[in-house]
Structure formats: structure tokens, C-alpha cells
Amino acid sequence: MMFDATAFIAEQTEAIRKSVPGKAIIACSGGVDSTAAAVLASRALGDRLLAVYIDTGLMRKGETEDVAQTLKELSVRHQIVHAADEFFAALRGIVDPEKKRSIIGRKFIELFEREAKTFGADHLVQGTIAPDWIESGGQLRDRIKTHHNVGGLPENMKLKLVEPLRDLYKDEVRAVARALGVRVSERQPFPGPGLAVRVVGEVTPDRVALVRGASAIVEEEIQAAAGRGLMPLPWQYFAVLLPVQTVGVHGDLRVYGQTVAVRAVDSIDGMTAVYSKIPHEVLDRISIRITNEVGGINRVVYDVSNKPPATVEWE
């Protein structure tokens, strides 16, 4: 017996309709999970659903425009909230990864509650999937990391939570997304806290801009290489900005610059992963482009750890 996406969609549309008598908002990041959940909920609720996308300032290059376009194409009623300043202010001086995650989770809920009030909604739909609540821990289970959509929820939250995808893994969500005609069905996972967890150390607009630039290059080069048949497209591929400065030489001058780690892994469900065996010529191009095009970075390293013992993200 394999997963039956069509049956799942019919079942969950009905379940959402039953559990939401009034209006609901859905937290939508534009990724596979939340977009699939948005389309599901929109099928069930029509105009009684509002998809809320928050531009945290921690998004990848071109992401906000892209998400707005996707939601428009899918005819999902939506609202884009610009909140970069609020997020950067809340993260000032914070270096602990778990603190970053919980601050961002709380901020998300605060903004969602605000939007829900304006819209008159009493339910919050989320695209939480199995690894989110598994890794967030609770009772016997150890906390590996707080997923923003689980760990940020206050005990006295006024909105009632609806999570239609909570027993699914990514491969199953992709099947659901394909069946729903969601264009982003094959998009690589992107963490809820965004680039904040790809900047090891303090999160500032400048450091986020560095990792954003480096990540865009990693994505372009790996997608191009996969397109040319040099390698399969990994499960995830991105850059991480490290809190390490090292010595370099630029045009006969000493520099003391930033270090970026390139991370790429192969996985089916995110619960175990192996690092991708990227051809050296591709790594070479990534390295040359990052150190030449993203000012301030003079060293690029490649992460060769599996999960376990490491995790996919660095924080």
C-alpha cells in the first residue's frame, strides 16, 4: 500500500470544512508544505480563508515576489505583511540558535494573531509536517530543534490550530502538492526561521545580505549543473555564513574576511541525509563566484557531514 494523494486530499478537505465553521487564516511561507496546505484549505473554505505571508527580511533573493505570484496563480486570497524591521529588532544581539528560533516563532504568532483579528478569523491553519513536531520534542522525546510553527506557539494562543499535513513527510506532501497543481511542489525545503538560522552568530541585515548573495549563487550553480546532467539535484543546497574570519590575499593586499560553508544533502524525508557528492568543477565555480561576487567573503568550505550525526541545517 502506498500513499494515495487523491484520497488524502478528499479526506482532509472534508476534515477542514468540519473543523472550521467560521473564518481562518493560513500561515504561508511559499514553500511546499504551507502552499499545499493553503490550497487544501482554500478548496475547503474558499473566501473564508486568508493566506498570510510575512516578509521577515530573512527570505532568499526574489522570494517575496515569487510567493505573491504563486498565490495569485493558485487563486488563493492572500495578504503580504512586510515586517523585516520588527524581526531584526527582536533578533538584535541574539546568537543562541534556540533563542533565535523561539523569538521568530513568537513574532510570527503575534503577527498572525493581528492579521486574524483584522480578518475576523478564529482558526489558524499551518502546514506543519511530521518532522516539525518530532524534532521539536516533548514528553519523552528530546528537542533537536524548535520548529517555528511548533515551538513558538504560546500556551494561551487564542487561535485554534488546524494542521492537515501533520502525519506526512516531505515526499508525501510533494505528492499532494502535485495532485493540487502547486508549481512549487519540487522546491527545496527552506526553514521557517529563514536565513536567520543560516547566519551562525548574530543576525544583522548586513550578514543576512551576505548569506543571501552566497545562497543565490549556490542555487544557480547547482541547478545549472543538474540541468546539464553533471549531478542529480540534491534534496537541499544552500550557503551558511560562519562567525569565523580568516586571512586572504586580494590583489597583493592582505584581507581578513568572512567564511561561507556550502551545504548540500540528499534525502527522501529529511529524517536521515547524506552529503551530496558534488563534482569538483561545480564546487570550484561556486567558490570562485562567491568569493568574487559577494563582497567580504574570502573563503568557501564544503560540509561533508551526514545526518545523523549532524543535522541538515547548522542551527
Place this chain on the structure above:
Amino acid sequence: MRVYVVDNGGQWTHREWRVLKYLGAETKIVANDTQVSELDGLDGLVLSGGAPRVGVDPGKMGRNGEYLDSFDGPILGICAGHQFMAKHLGGDAAPAKVPEFGKSIVEVHQPDVLFEGLPNRFEVWESHNDEVTQLPRDFIALASSENCDIQAMRHRDRPLFGLQFHPEVEHTQFGADIFRNFLKLCESSK
């Protein structure tokens, strides 16, 4: 066929549930303090891995001991479930000299119905700090890895099996086959 997963708090408990579900079993994740009487009539049990360290905080293993003593169908203990099985039945588990995380190779040196149809050497995924250091009476070791002598064990007569590695994760080779073999056992001991 009804085979439930006893949740000892592992990161991969839900994966065990998913593999069983995909193989067509009627399955459910249950807390490890569930009364034995509520598990009456099931065809098999999987004791999941977990955050608790069996040697350090056995109290967190709930009623796993009662299941081992009185459940009469096949039981498959995985990681902490395997270690607890050894300790509870008179063997021992302790911190491993070399803990294993991630990729490893197991060698099956004792053919068994659990590994039917599998090669003698295959790649598995590990995640453990402790290991079985002494087999309980009437148990035999089935497989080992470079850093861990008892990667798999079974009781000579009763359908009790323990695995140190994780057959439920995608990167373990033949993991679904091991579960399929376990389900066959559950079917035949009905």
C-alpha cells in the same frame, strides 16, 4: 494484521509507524505506559528507540518490561527497545566504547527469518550512545558491525528480536524487507 509501535521517545518512532502502514499493517503509536491489557489481541509489537538511556534512566521505559513478560506475539525492539530487552531479560546494556551515528555496515553471521532474502552485508543507519554488552539467557547474536558486536539478536524459542540499527529510516538498505519479514512472523504466529 495489527502491529502497534510503543513510543519510547525516539526521533524515528513515527517512521516505524509509517513503514508498517505502507506495508499494509493496521498500526498505531501508543505511549509506553499503555496497560498490557489494552494491547491484547494485537499480532505484534515494535518497541521504539528513544531519548531515554536504558542504563541511566530505566524508569522512562514505562511498561516495556511488562510487554516483554506477558505479550505473547512477536516483539521487535529497536535501539533503546533492543537494549532494554537485553537488560530486562537478564543480559546487560551499557555506554558503547564507540557510539555510532550515521552510516555503518552490518554483517549477518547467523541466518534468521528476520533477514531472509537479504545479503550478508549491508548498509545501515545508526544513532546510539549505549549498546547491548551481554546477551540475555537463551538469546543468540545475529549480526555485528565494526564497532558493535551485537547489532541484532533473537530469543532461541520465543519470537523476541532486537536490532541496534534503525531499519525504519530511508537510508538503511533493506529496512522495509526486515519489517516485511517481521510482519510475516506476526502473521504466522497468529
